[in-house]
Amino acid sequence: MNIASLNPEDEEAPLGALDHLVGYHLRRASGAFGTDFARAMEGTGMRQVLFGILSVVGANPGINQGAAGRSLGIQRANMVTLINQLSDVGLLDRQTAAEDRRALALRLTPAGETMLRECLERIEAHEEQMLAGLTASERRTLIALLAKIEGRRL
Amino acid sequence: MNIASLNPEDEEAPLGALDHLVGYHLRRASGAFGTDFARAMEGTGMRQVLFGILSVVGANPGINQGAAGRSLGIQRANMVTLINQLSDVGLLDRQTAAEDRRALALRLTPAGETMLRECLERIEAHEEQMLAGLTASERRTLIALLAKIEGRRL
DNA sequence: TATTGTTATACTCTATAACTATA
DNA sequence: TATAGTTATAGAGTATAACAATA
Numbered sequence: 001m002n003i004a005s006l007n008p009e010d011e012e013a014p015l016g017a018l019d020h021l022v023g024y025h026l027r028r029a030s031g032a033f034g035t036d037f038a039r040a041m042e043g044t045g046m047r048q049v050l051f052g053i054l055s056v057v058g059a060n061p062g063i064n065q066g067a068a069g070r071s072l073g074i075q076r077a078n079m080v081t082l083i084n085q086l087s088d089v090g091l092l093d094r095q096t097a098a099e100d101r102r103a104l105a106l107r108l109t110p111a112g113e114t115m116l117r118e119c120l121e122r123i124e125a126h127e128e129q130m131l132a133g134l135t136a137s138e139r140r141t142l143i144a145l146l147a148k149i150e151g152r153r154l
Numbered sequence: 155m156n157i158a159s160l161n162p163e164d165e166e167a168p169l170g171a172l173d174h175l176v177g178y179h180l181r182r183a184s185g186a187f188g189t190d191f192a193r194a195m196e197g198t199g200m201r202q203v204l205f206g207i208l209s210v211v212g213a214n215p216g217i218n219q220g221a222a223g224r225s226l227g228i229q230r231a232n233m234v235t236l237i238n239q240l241s242d243v244g245l246l247d248r249q250t251a252a253e254d255r256r257a258l259a260l261r262l263t264p265a266g267e268t269m270l271r272e273c274l275e276r277i278e279a280h281e282e283q284m285l286a287g288l289t290a291s292e293r294r295t296l297i298a299l300l301a302k303i304e305g306r307r308l
Numbered sequence: 309t310a311t312t313g314t315t316a317t318a319c320t321c322t323a324t325a326a327c328t329a330t331a
Numbered sequence: 332t333a334t335a336g337t338t339a340t341a342g343a344g345t346a347t348a349a350c351a352a353t354a
Contacts, residue, residue: 013225016213017274018206022281022293023187025300027202028227030184031322032304033177048181049344052172059170066312071167073182078345080314102312102353120171127176133302139176142299146179148287150186185345203321220335232322234337256330256335 026149033130040126045089046119049074053082054108054116057092062105064097091115187284194280199243200273203228207236208270211246211260218257219248245269 018024037048046054049072056068069079083106086092091112097103108116131139172178191202200208203226210222223233237260240246245266251257262270285293 013210013214013217013221015206015225016209017270018209020297021277022285022297022300023184023191023202023277024206025297025304026180026184026187029300029303030177030180031227033180037177047343048177052169052178055170055172056167060167063167064312067167071169073185074344075346076313077315077347097312100312100354104313116171123175123177130303131176134299138299141295143174143176143179145288145292145296145299146176146183149183149284150179201320218335228321229323230336231324231338251335254331254335256328258336 036126036130037123040122041119044115044119044122046115049082050086051116051119051123053086054091054112054119057106058108058113058116061107062097064100064103065094065106066103068106086112190280190284191277194276195273198269198273198276200269203236204240205270205273205277207240208245208262208266208273212262212267212270215261216251216259218251218254219260220257222260240266 015024034048041047041051052072053068053074056071057063060068065079065083066076068074069076074082083092083094083104087094090109093107093109093112094104095107097105134142169178188202195201195205206226207222207228210225211217214222219233219237220230222228223230228236237246237248237258241248244263247261247263247266248258249261251259288296
């Protein structure tokens with residue numbers, strides 16, 4: 001019963017250079033979060049992007065579709081379908097903006113407010129589970145480091 | 155000249171609850187890395203997934219297609235197309251494994267070795283740029299924290 | 309002219325189910 | 332029966348270009 005064969009098939013194979021790359025670990029960690037997020041949202045119809053929109057609109061009632069997208073890094077063209085989806089299920093209300101008749105002002109419906117609140121509860125449990133291995137201080141550090149990286153996008 | 159209007163359109167709108175969620179910041183940071191990775195790889199035809207495969211195969215010559223996928227979190231079915239792409243451009247060699255005629259043993263071609271080496275150079279510059287705001291110690295911390303999170307996937 | 313939202317489109321990544329050939 | 336690879340397919344995220352209405 002040898003501990004490791006030359007061609008490892010039971011243990012995970014070493015990753016090579018990849019293992020030292022921040023980008024790789026970001027991708028895997030983000031993917032793991034995404035998968036568990038989907039599981040946590042089961043039955044609600046919410047996804048990461050859609051919840052993001054609910055959150056921003058909830059925090060900025062009457063915000064323009066474009067501005068909401070910009071704050072989330074979502075392109076104009078892609079916002080259309082996403083807003084349609086939220087509107088179609090009655091979570092979001094869109095009306096031509098009074099000051100600028102090109103723009104659409106977004107607001108949560110009462111159902112949208114409820115959905116935001118209920119999802120947030122589930123998400124907090126999901127984050128708690130995904131971050132169980134990290135102390136409160138480590139979680140703060142992690143967010144701070146990630147925020148620095150995001151900043152470099154713009 | 156007021157600092158912030160009630161309906162912010164020039165500044166970025168606040169994100170609401172989203173801003174305290176690790177999952178959100180992971181997604182944005184990972185996306186930023188992905189975009190810059192693509193820019194850094196321009197002209198090579200390499201993408202994050204494909205480079206990952208090159209790296210693992212390079213570190214484990216003769217590894218089975220399935221084992222390579224498992225170590226990267228890529229499903230069997232999706233490996234097929236990816237390996238085809240690498241094989242089609244002559245970066246990767248696949249041969250029926252001697253010990254198990256169901257399996258395919260993967261190896262880098264000389265061109266694959268070169269591609270791996272050259273991409274790695276570009277990637278190191280790309281990571282350096284994306285992480286310019288972080289000290290060496292912060293980078294180590296970040297990788298360590300991310301690794302803990304990934305572990306929770308399996 | 310520039311901007312808001314829209315349509316059309318295409319590419320990548322990921323996921324599931326069913327098949328084949330070997331073991 | 333189980334495993335390695337394959338095929339087919341579908342959903343989701345993101346990207347670009349071109350257009351209409353409004354500013």
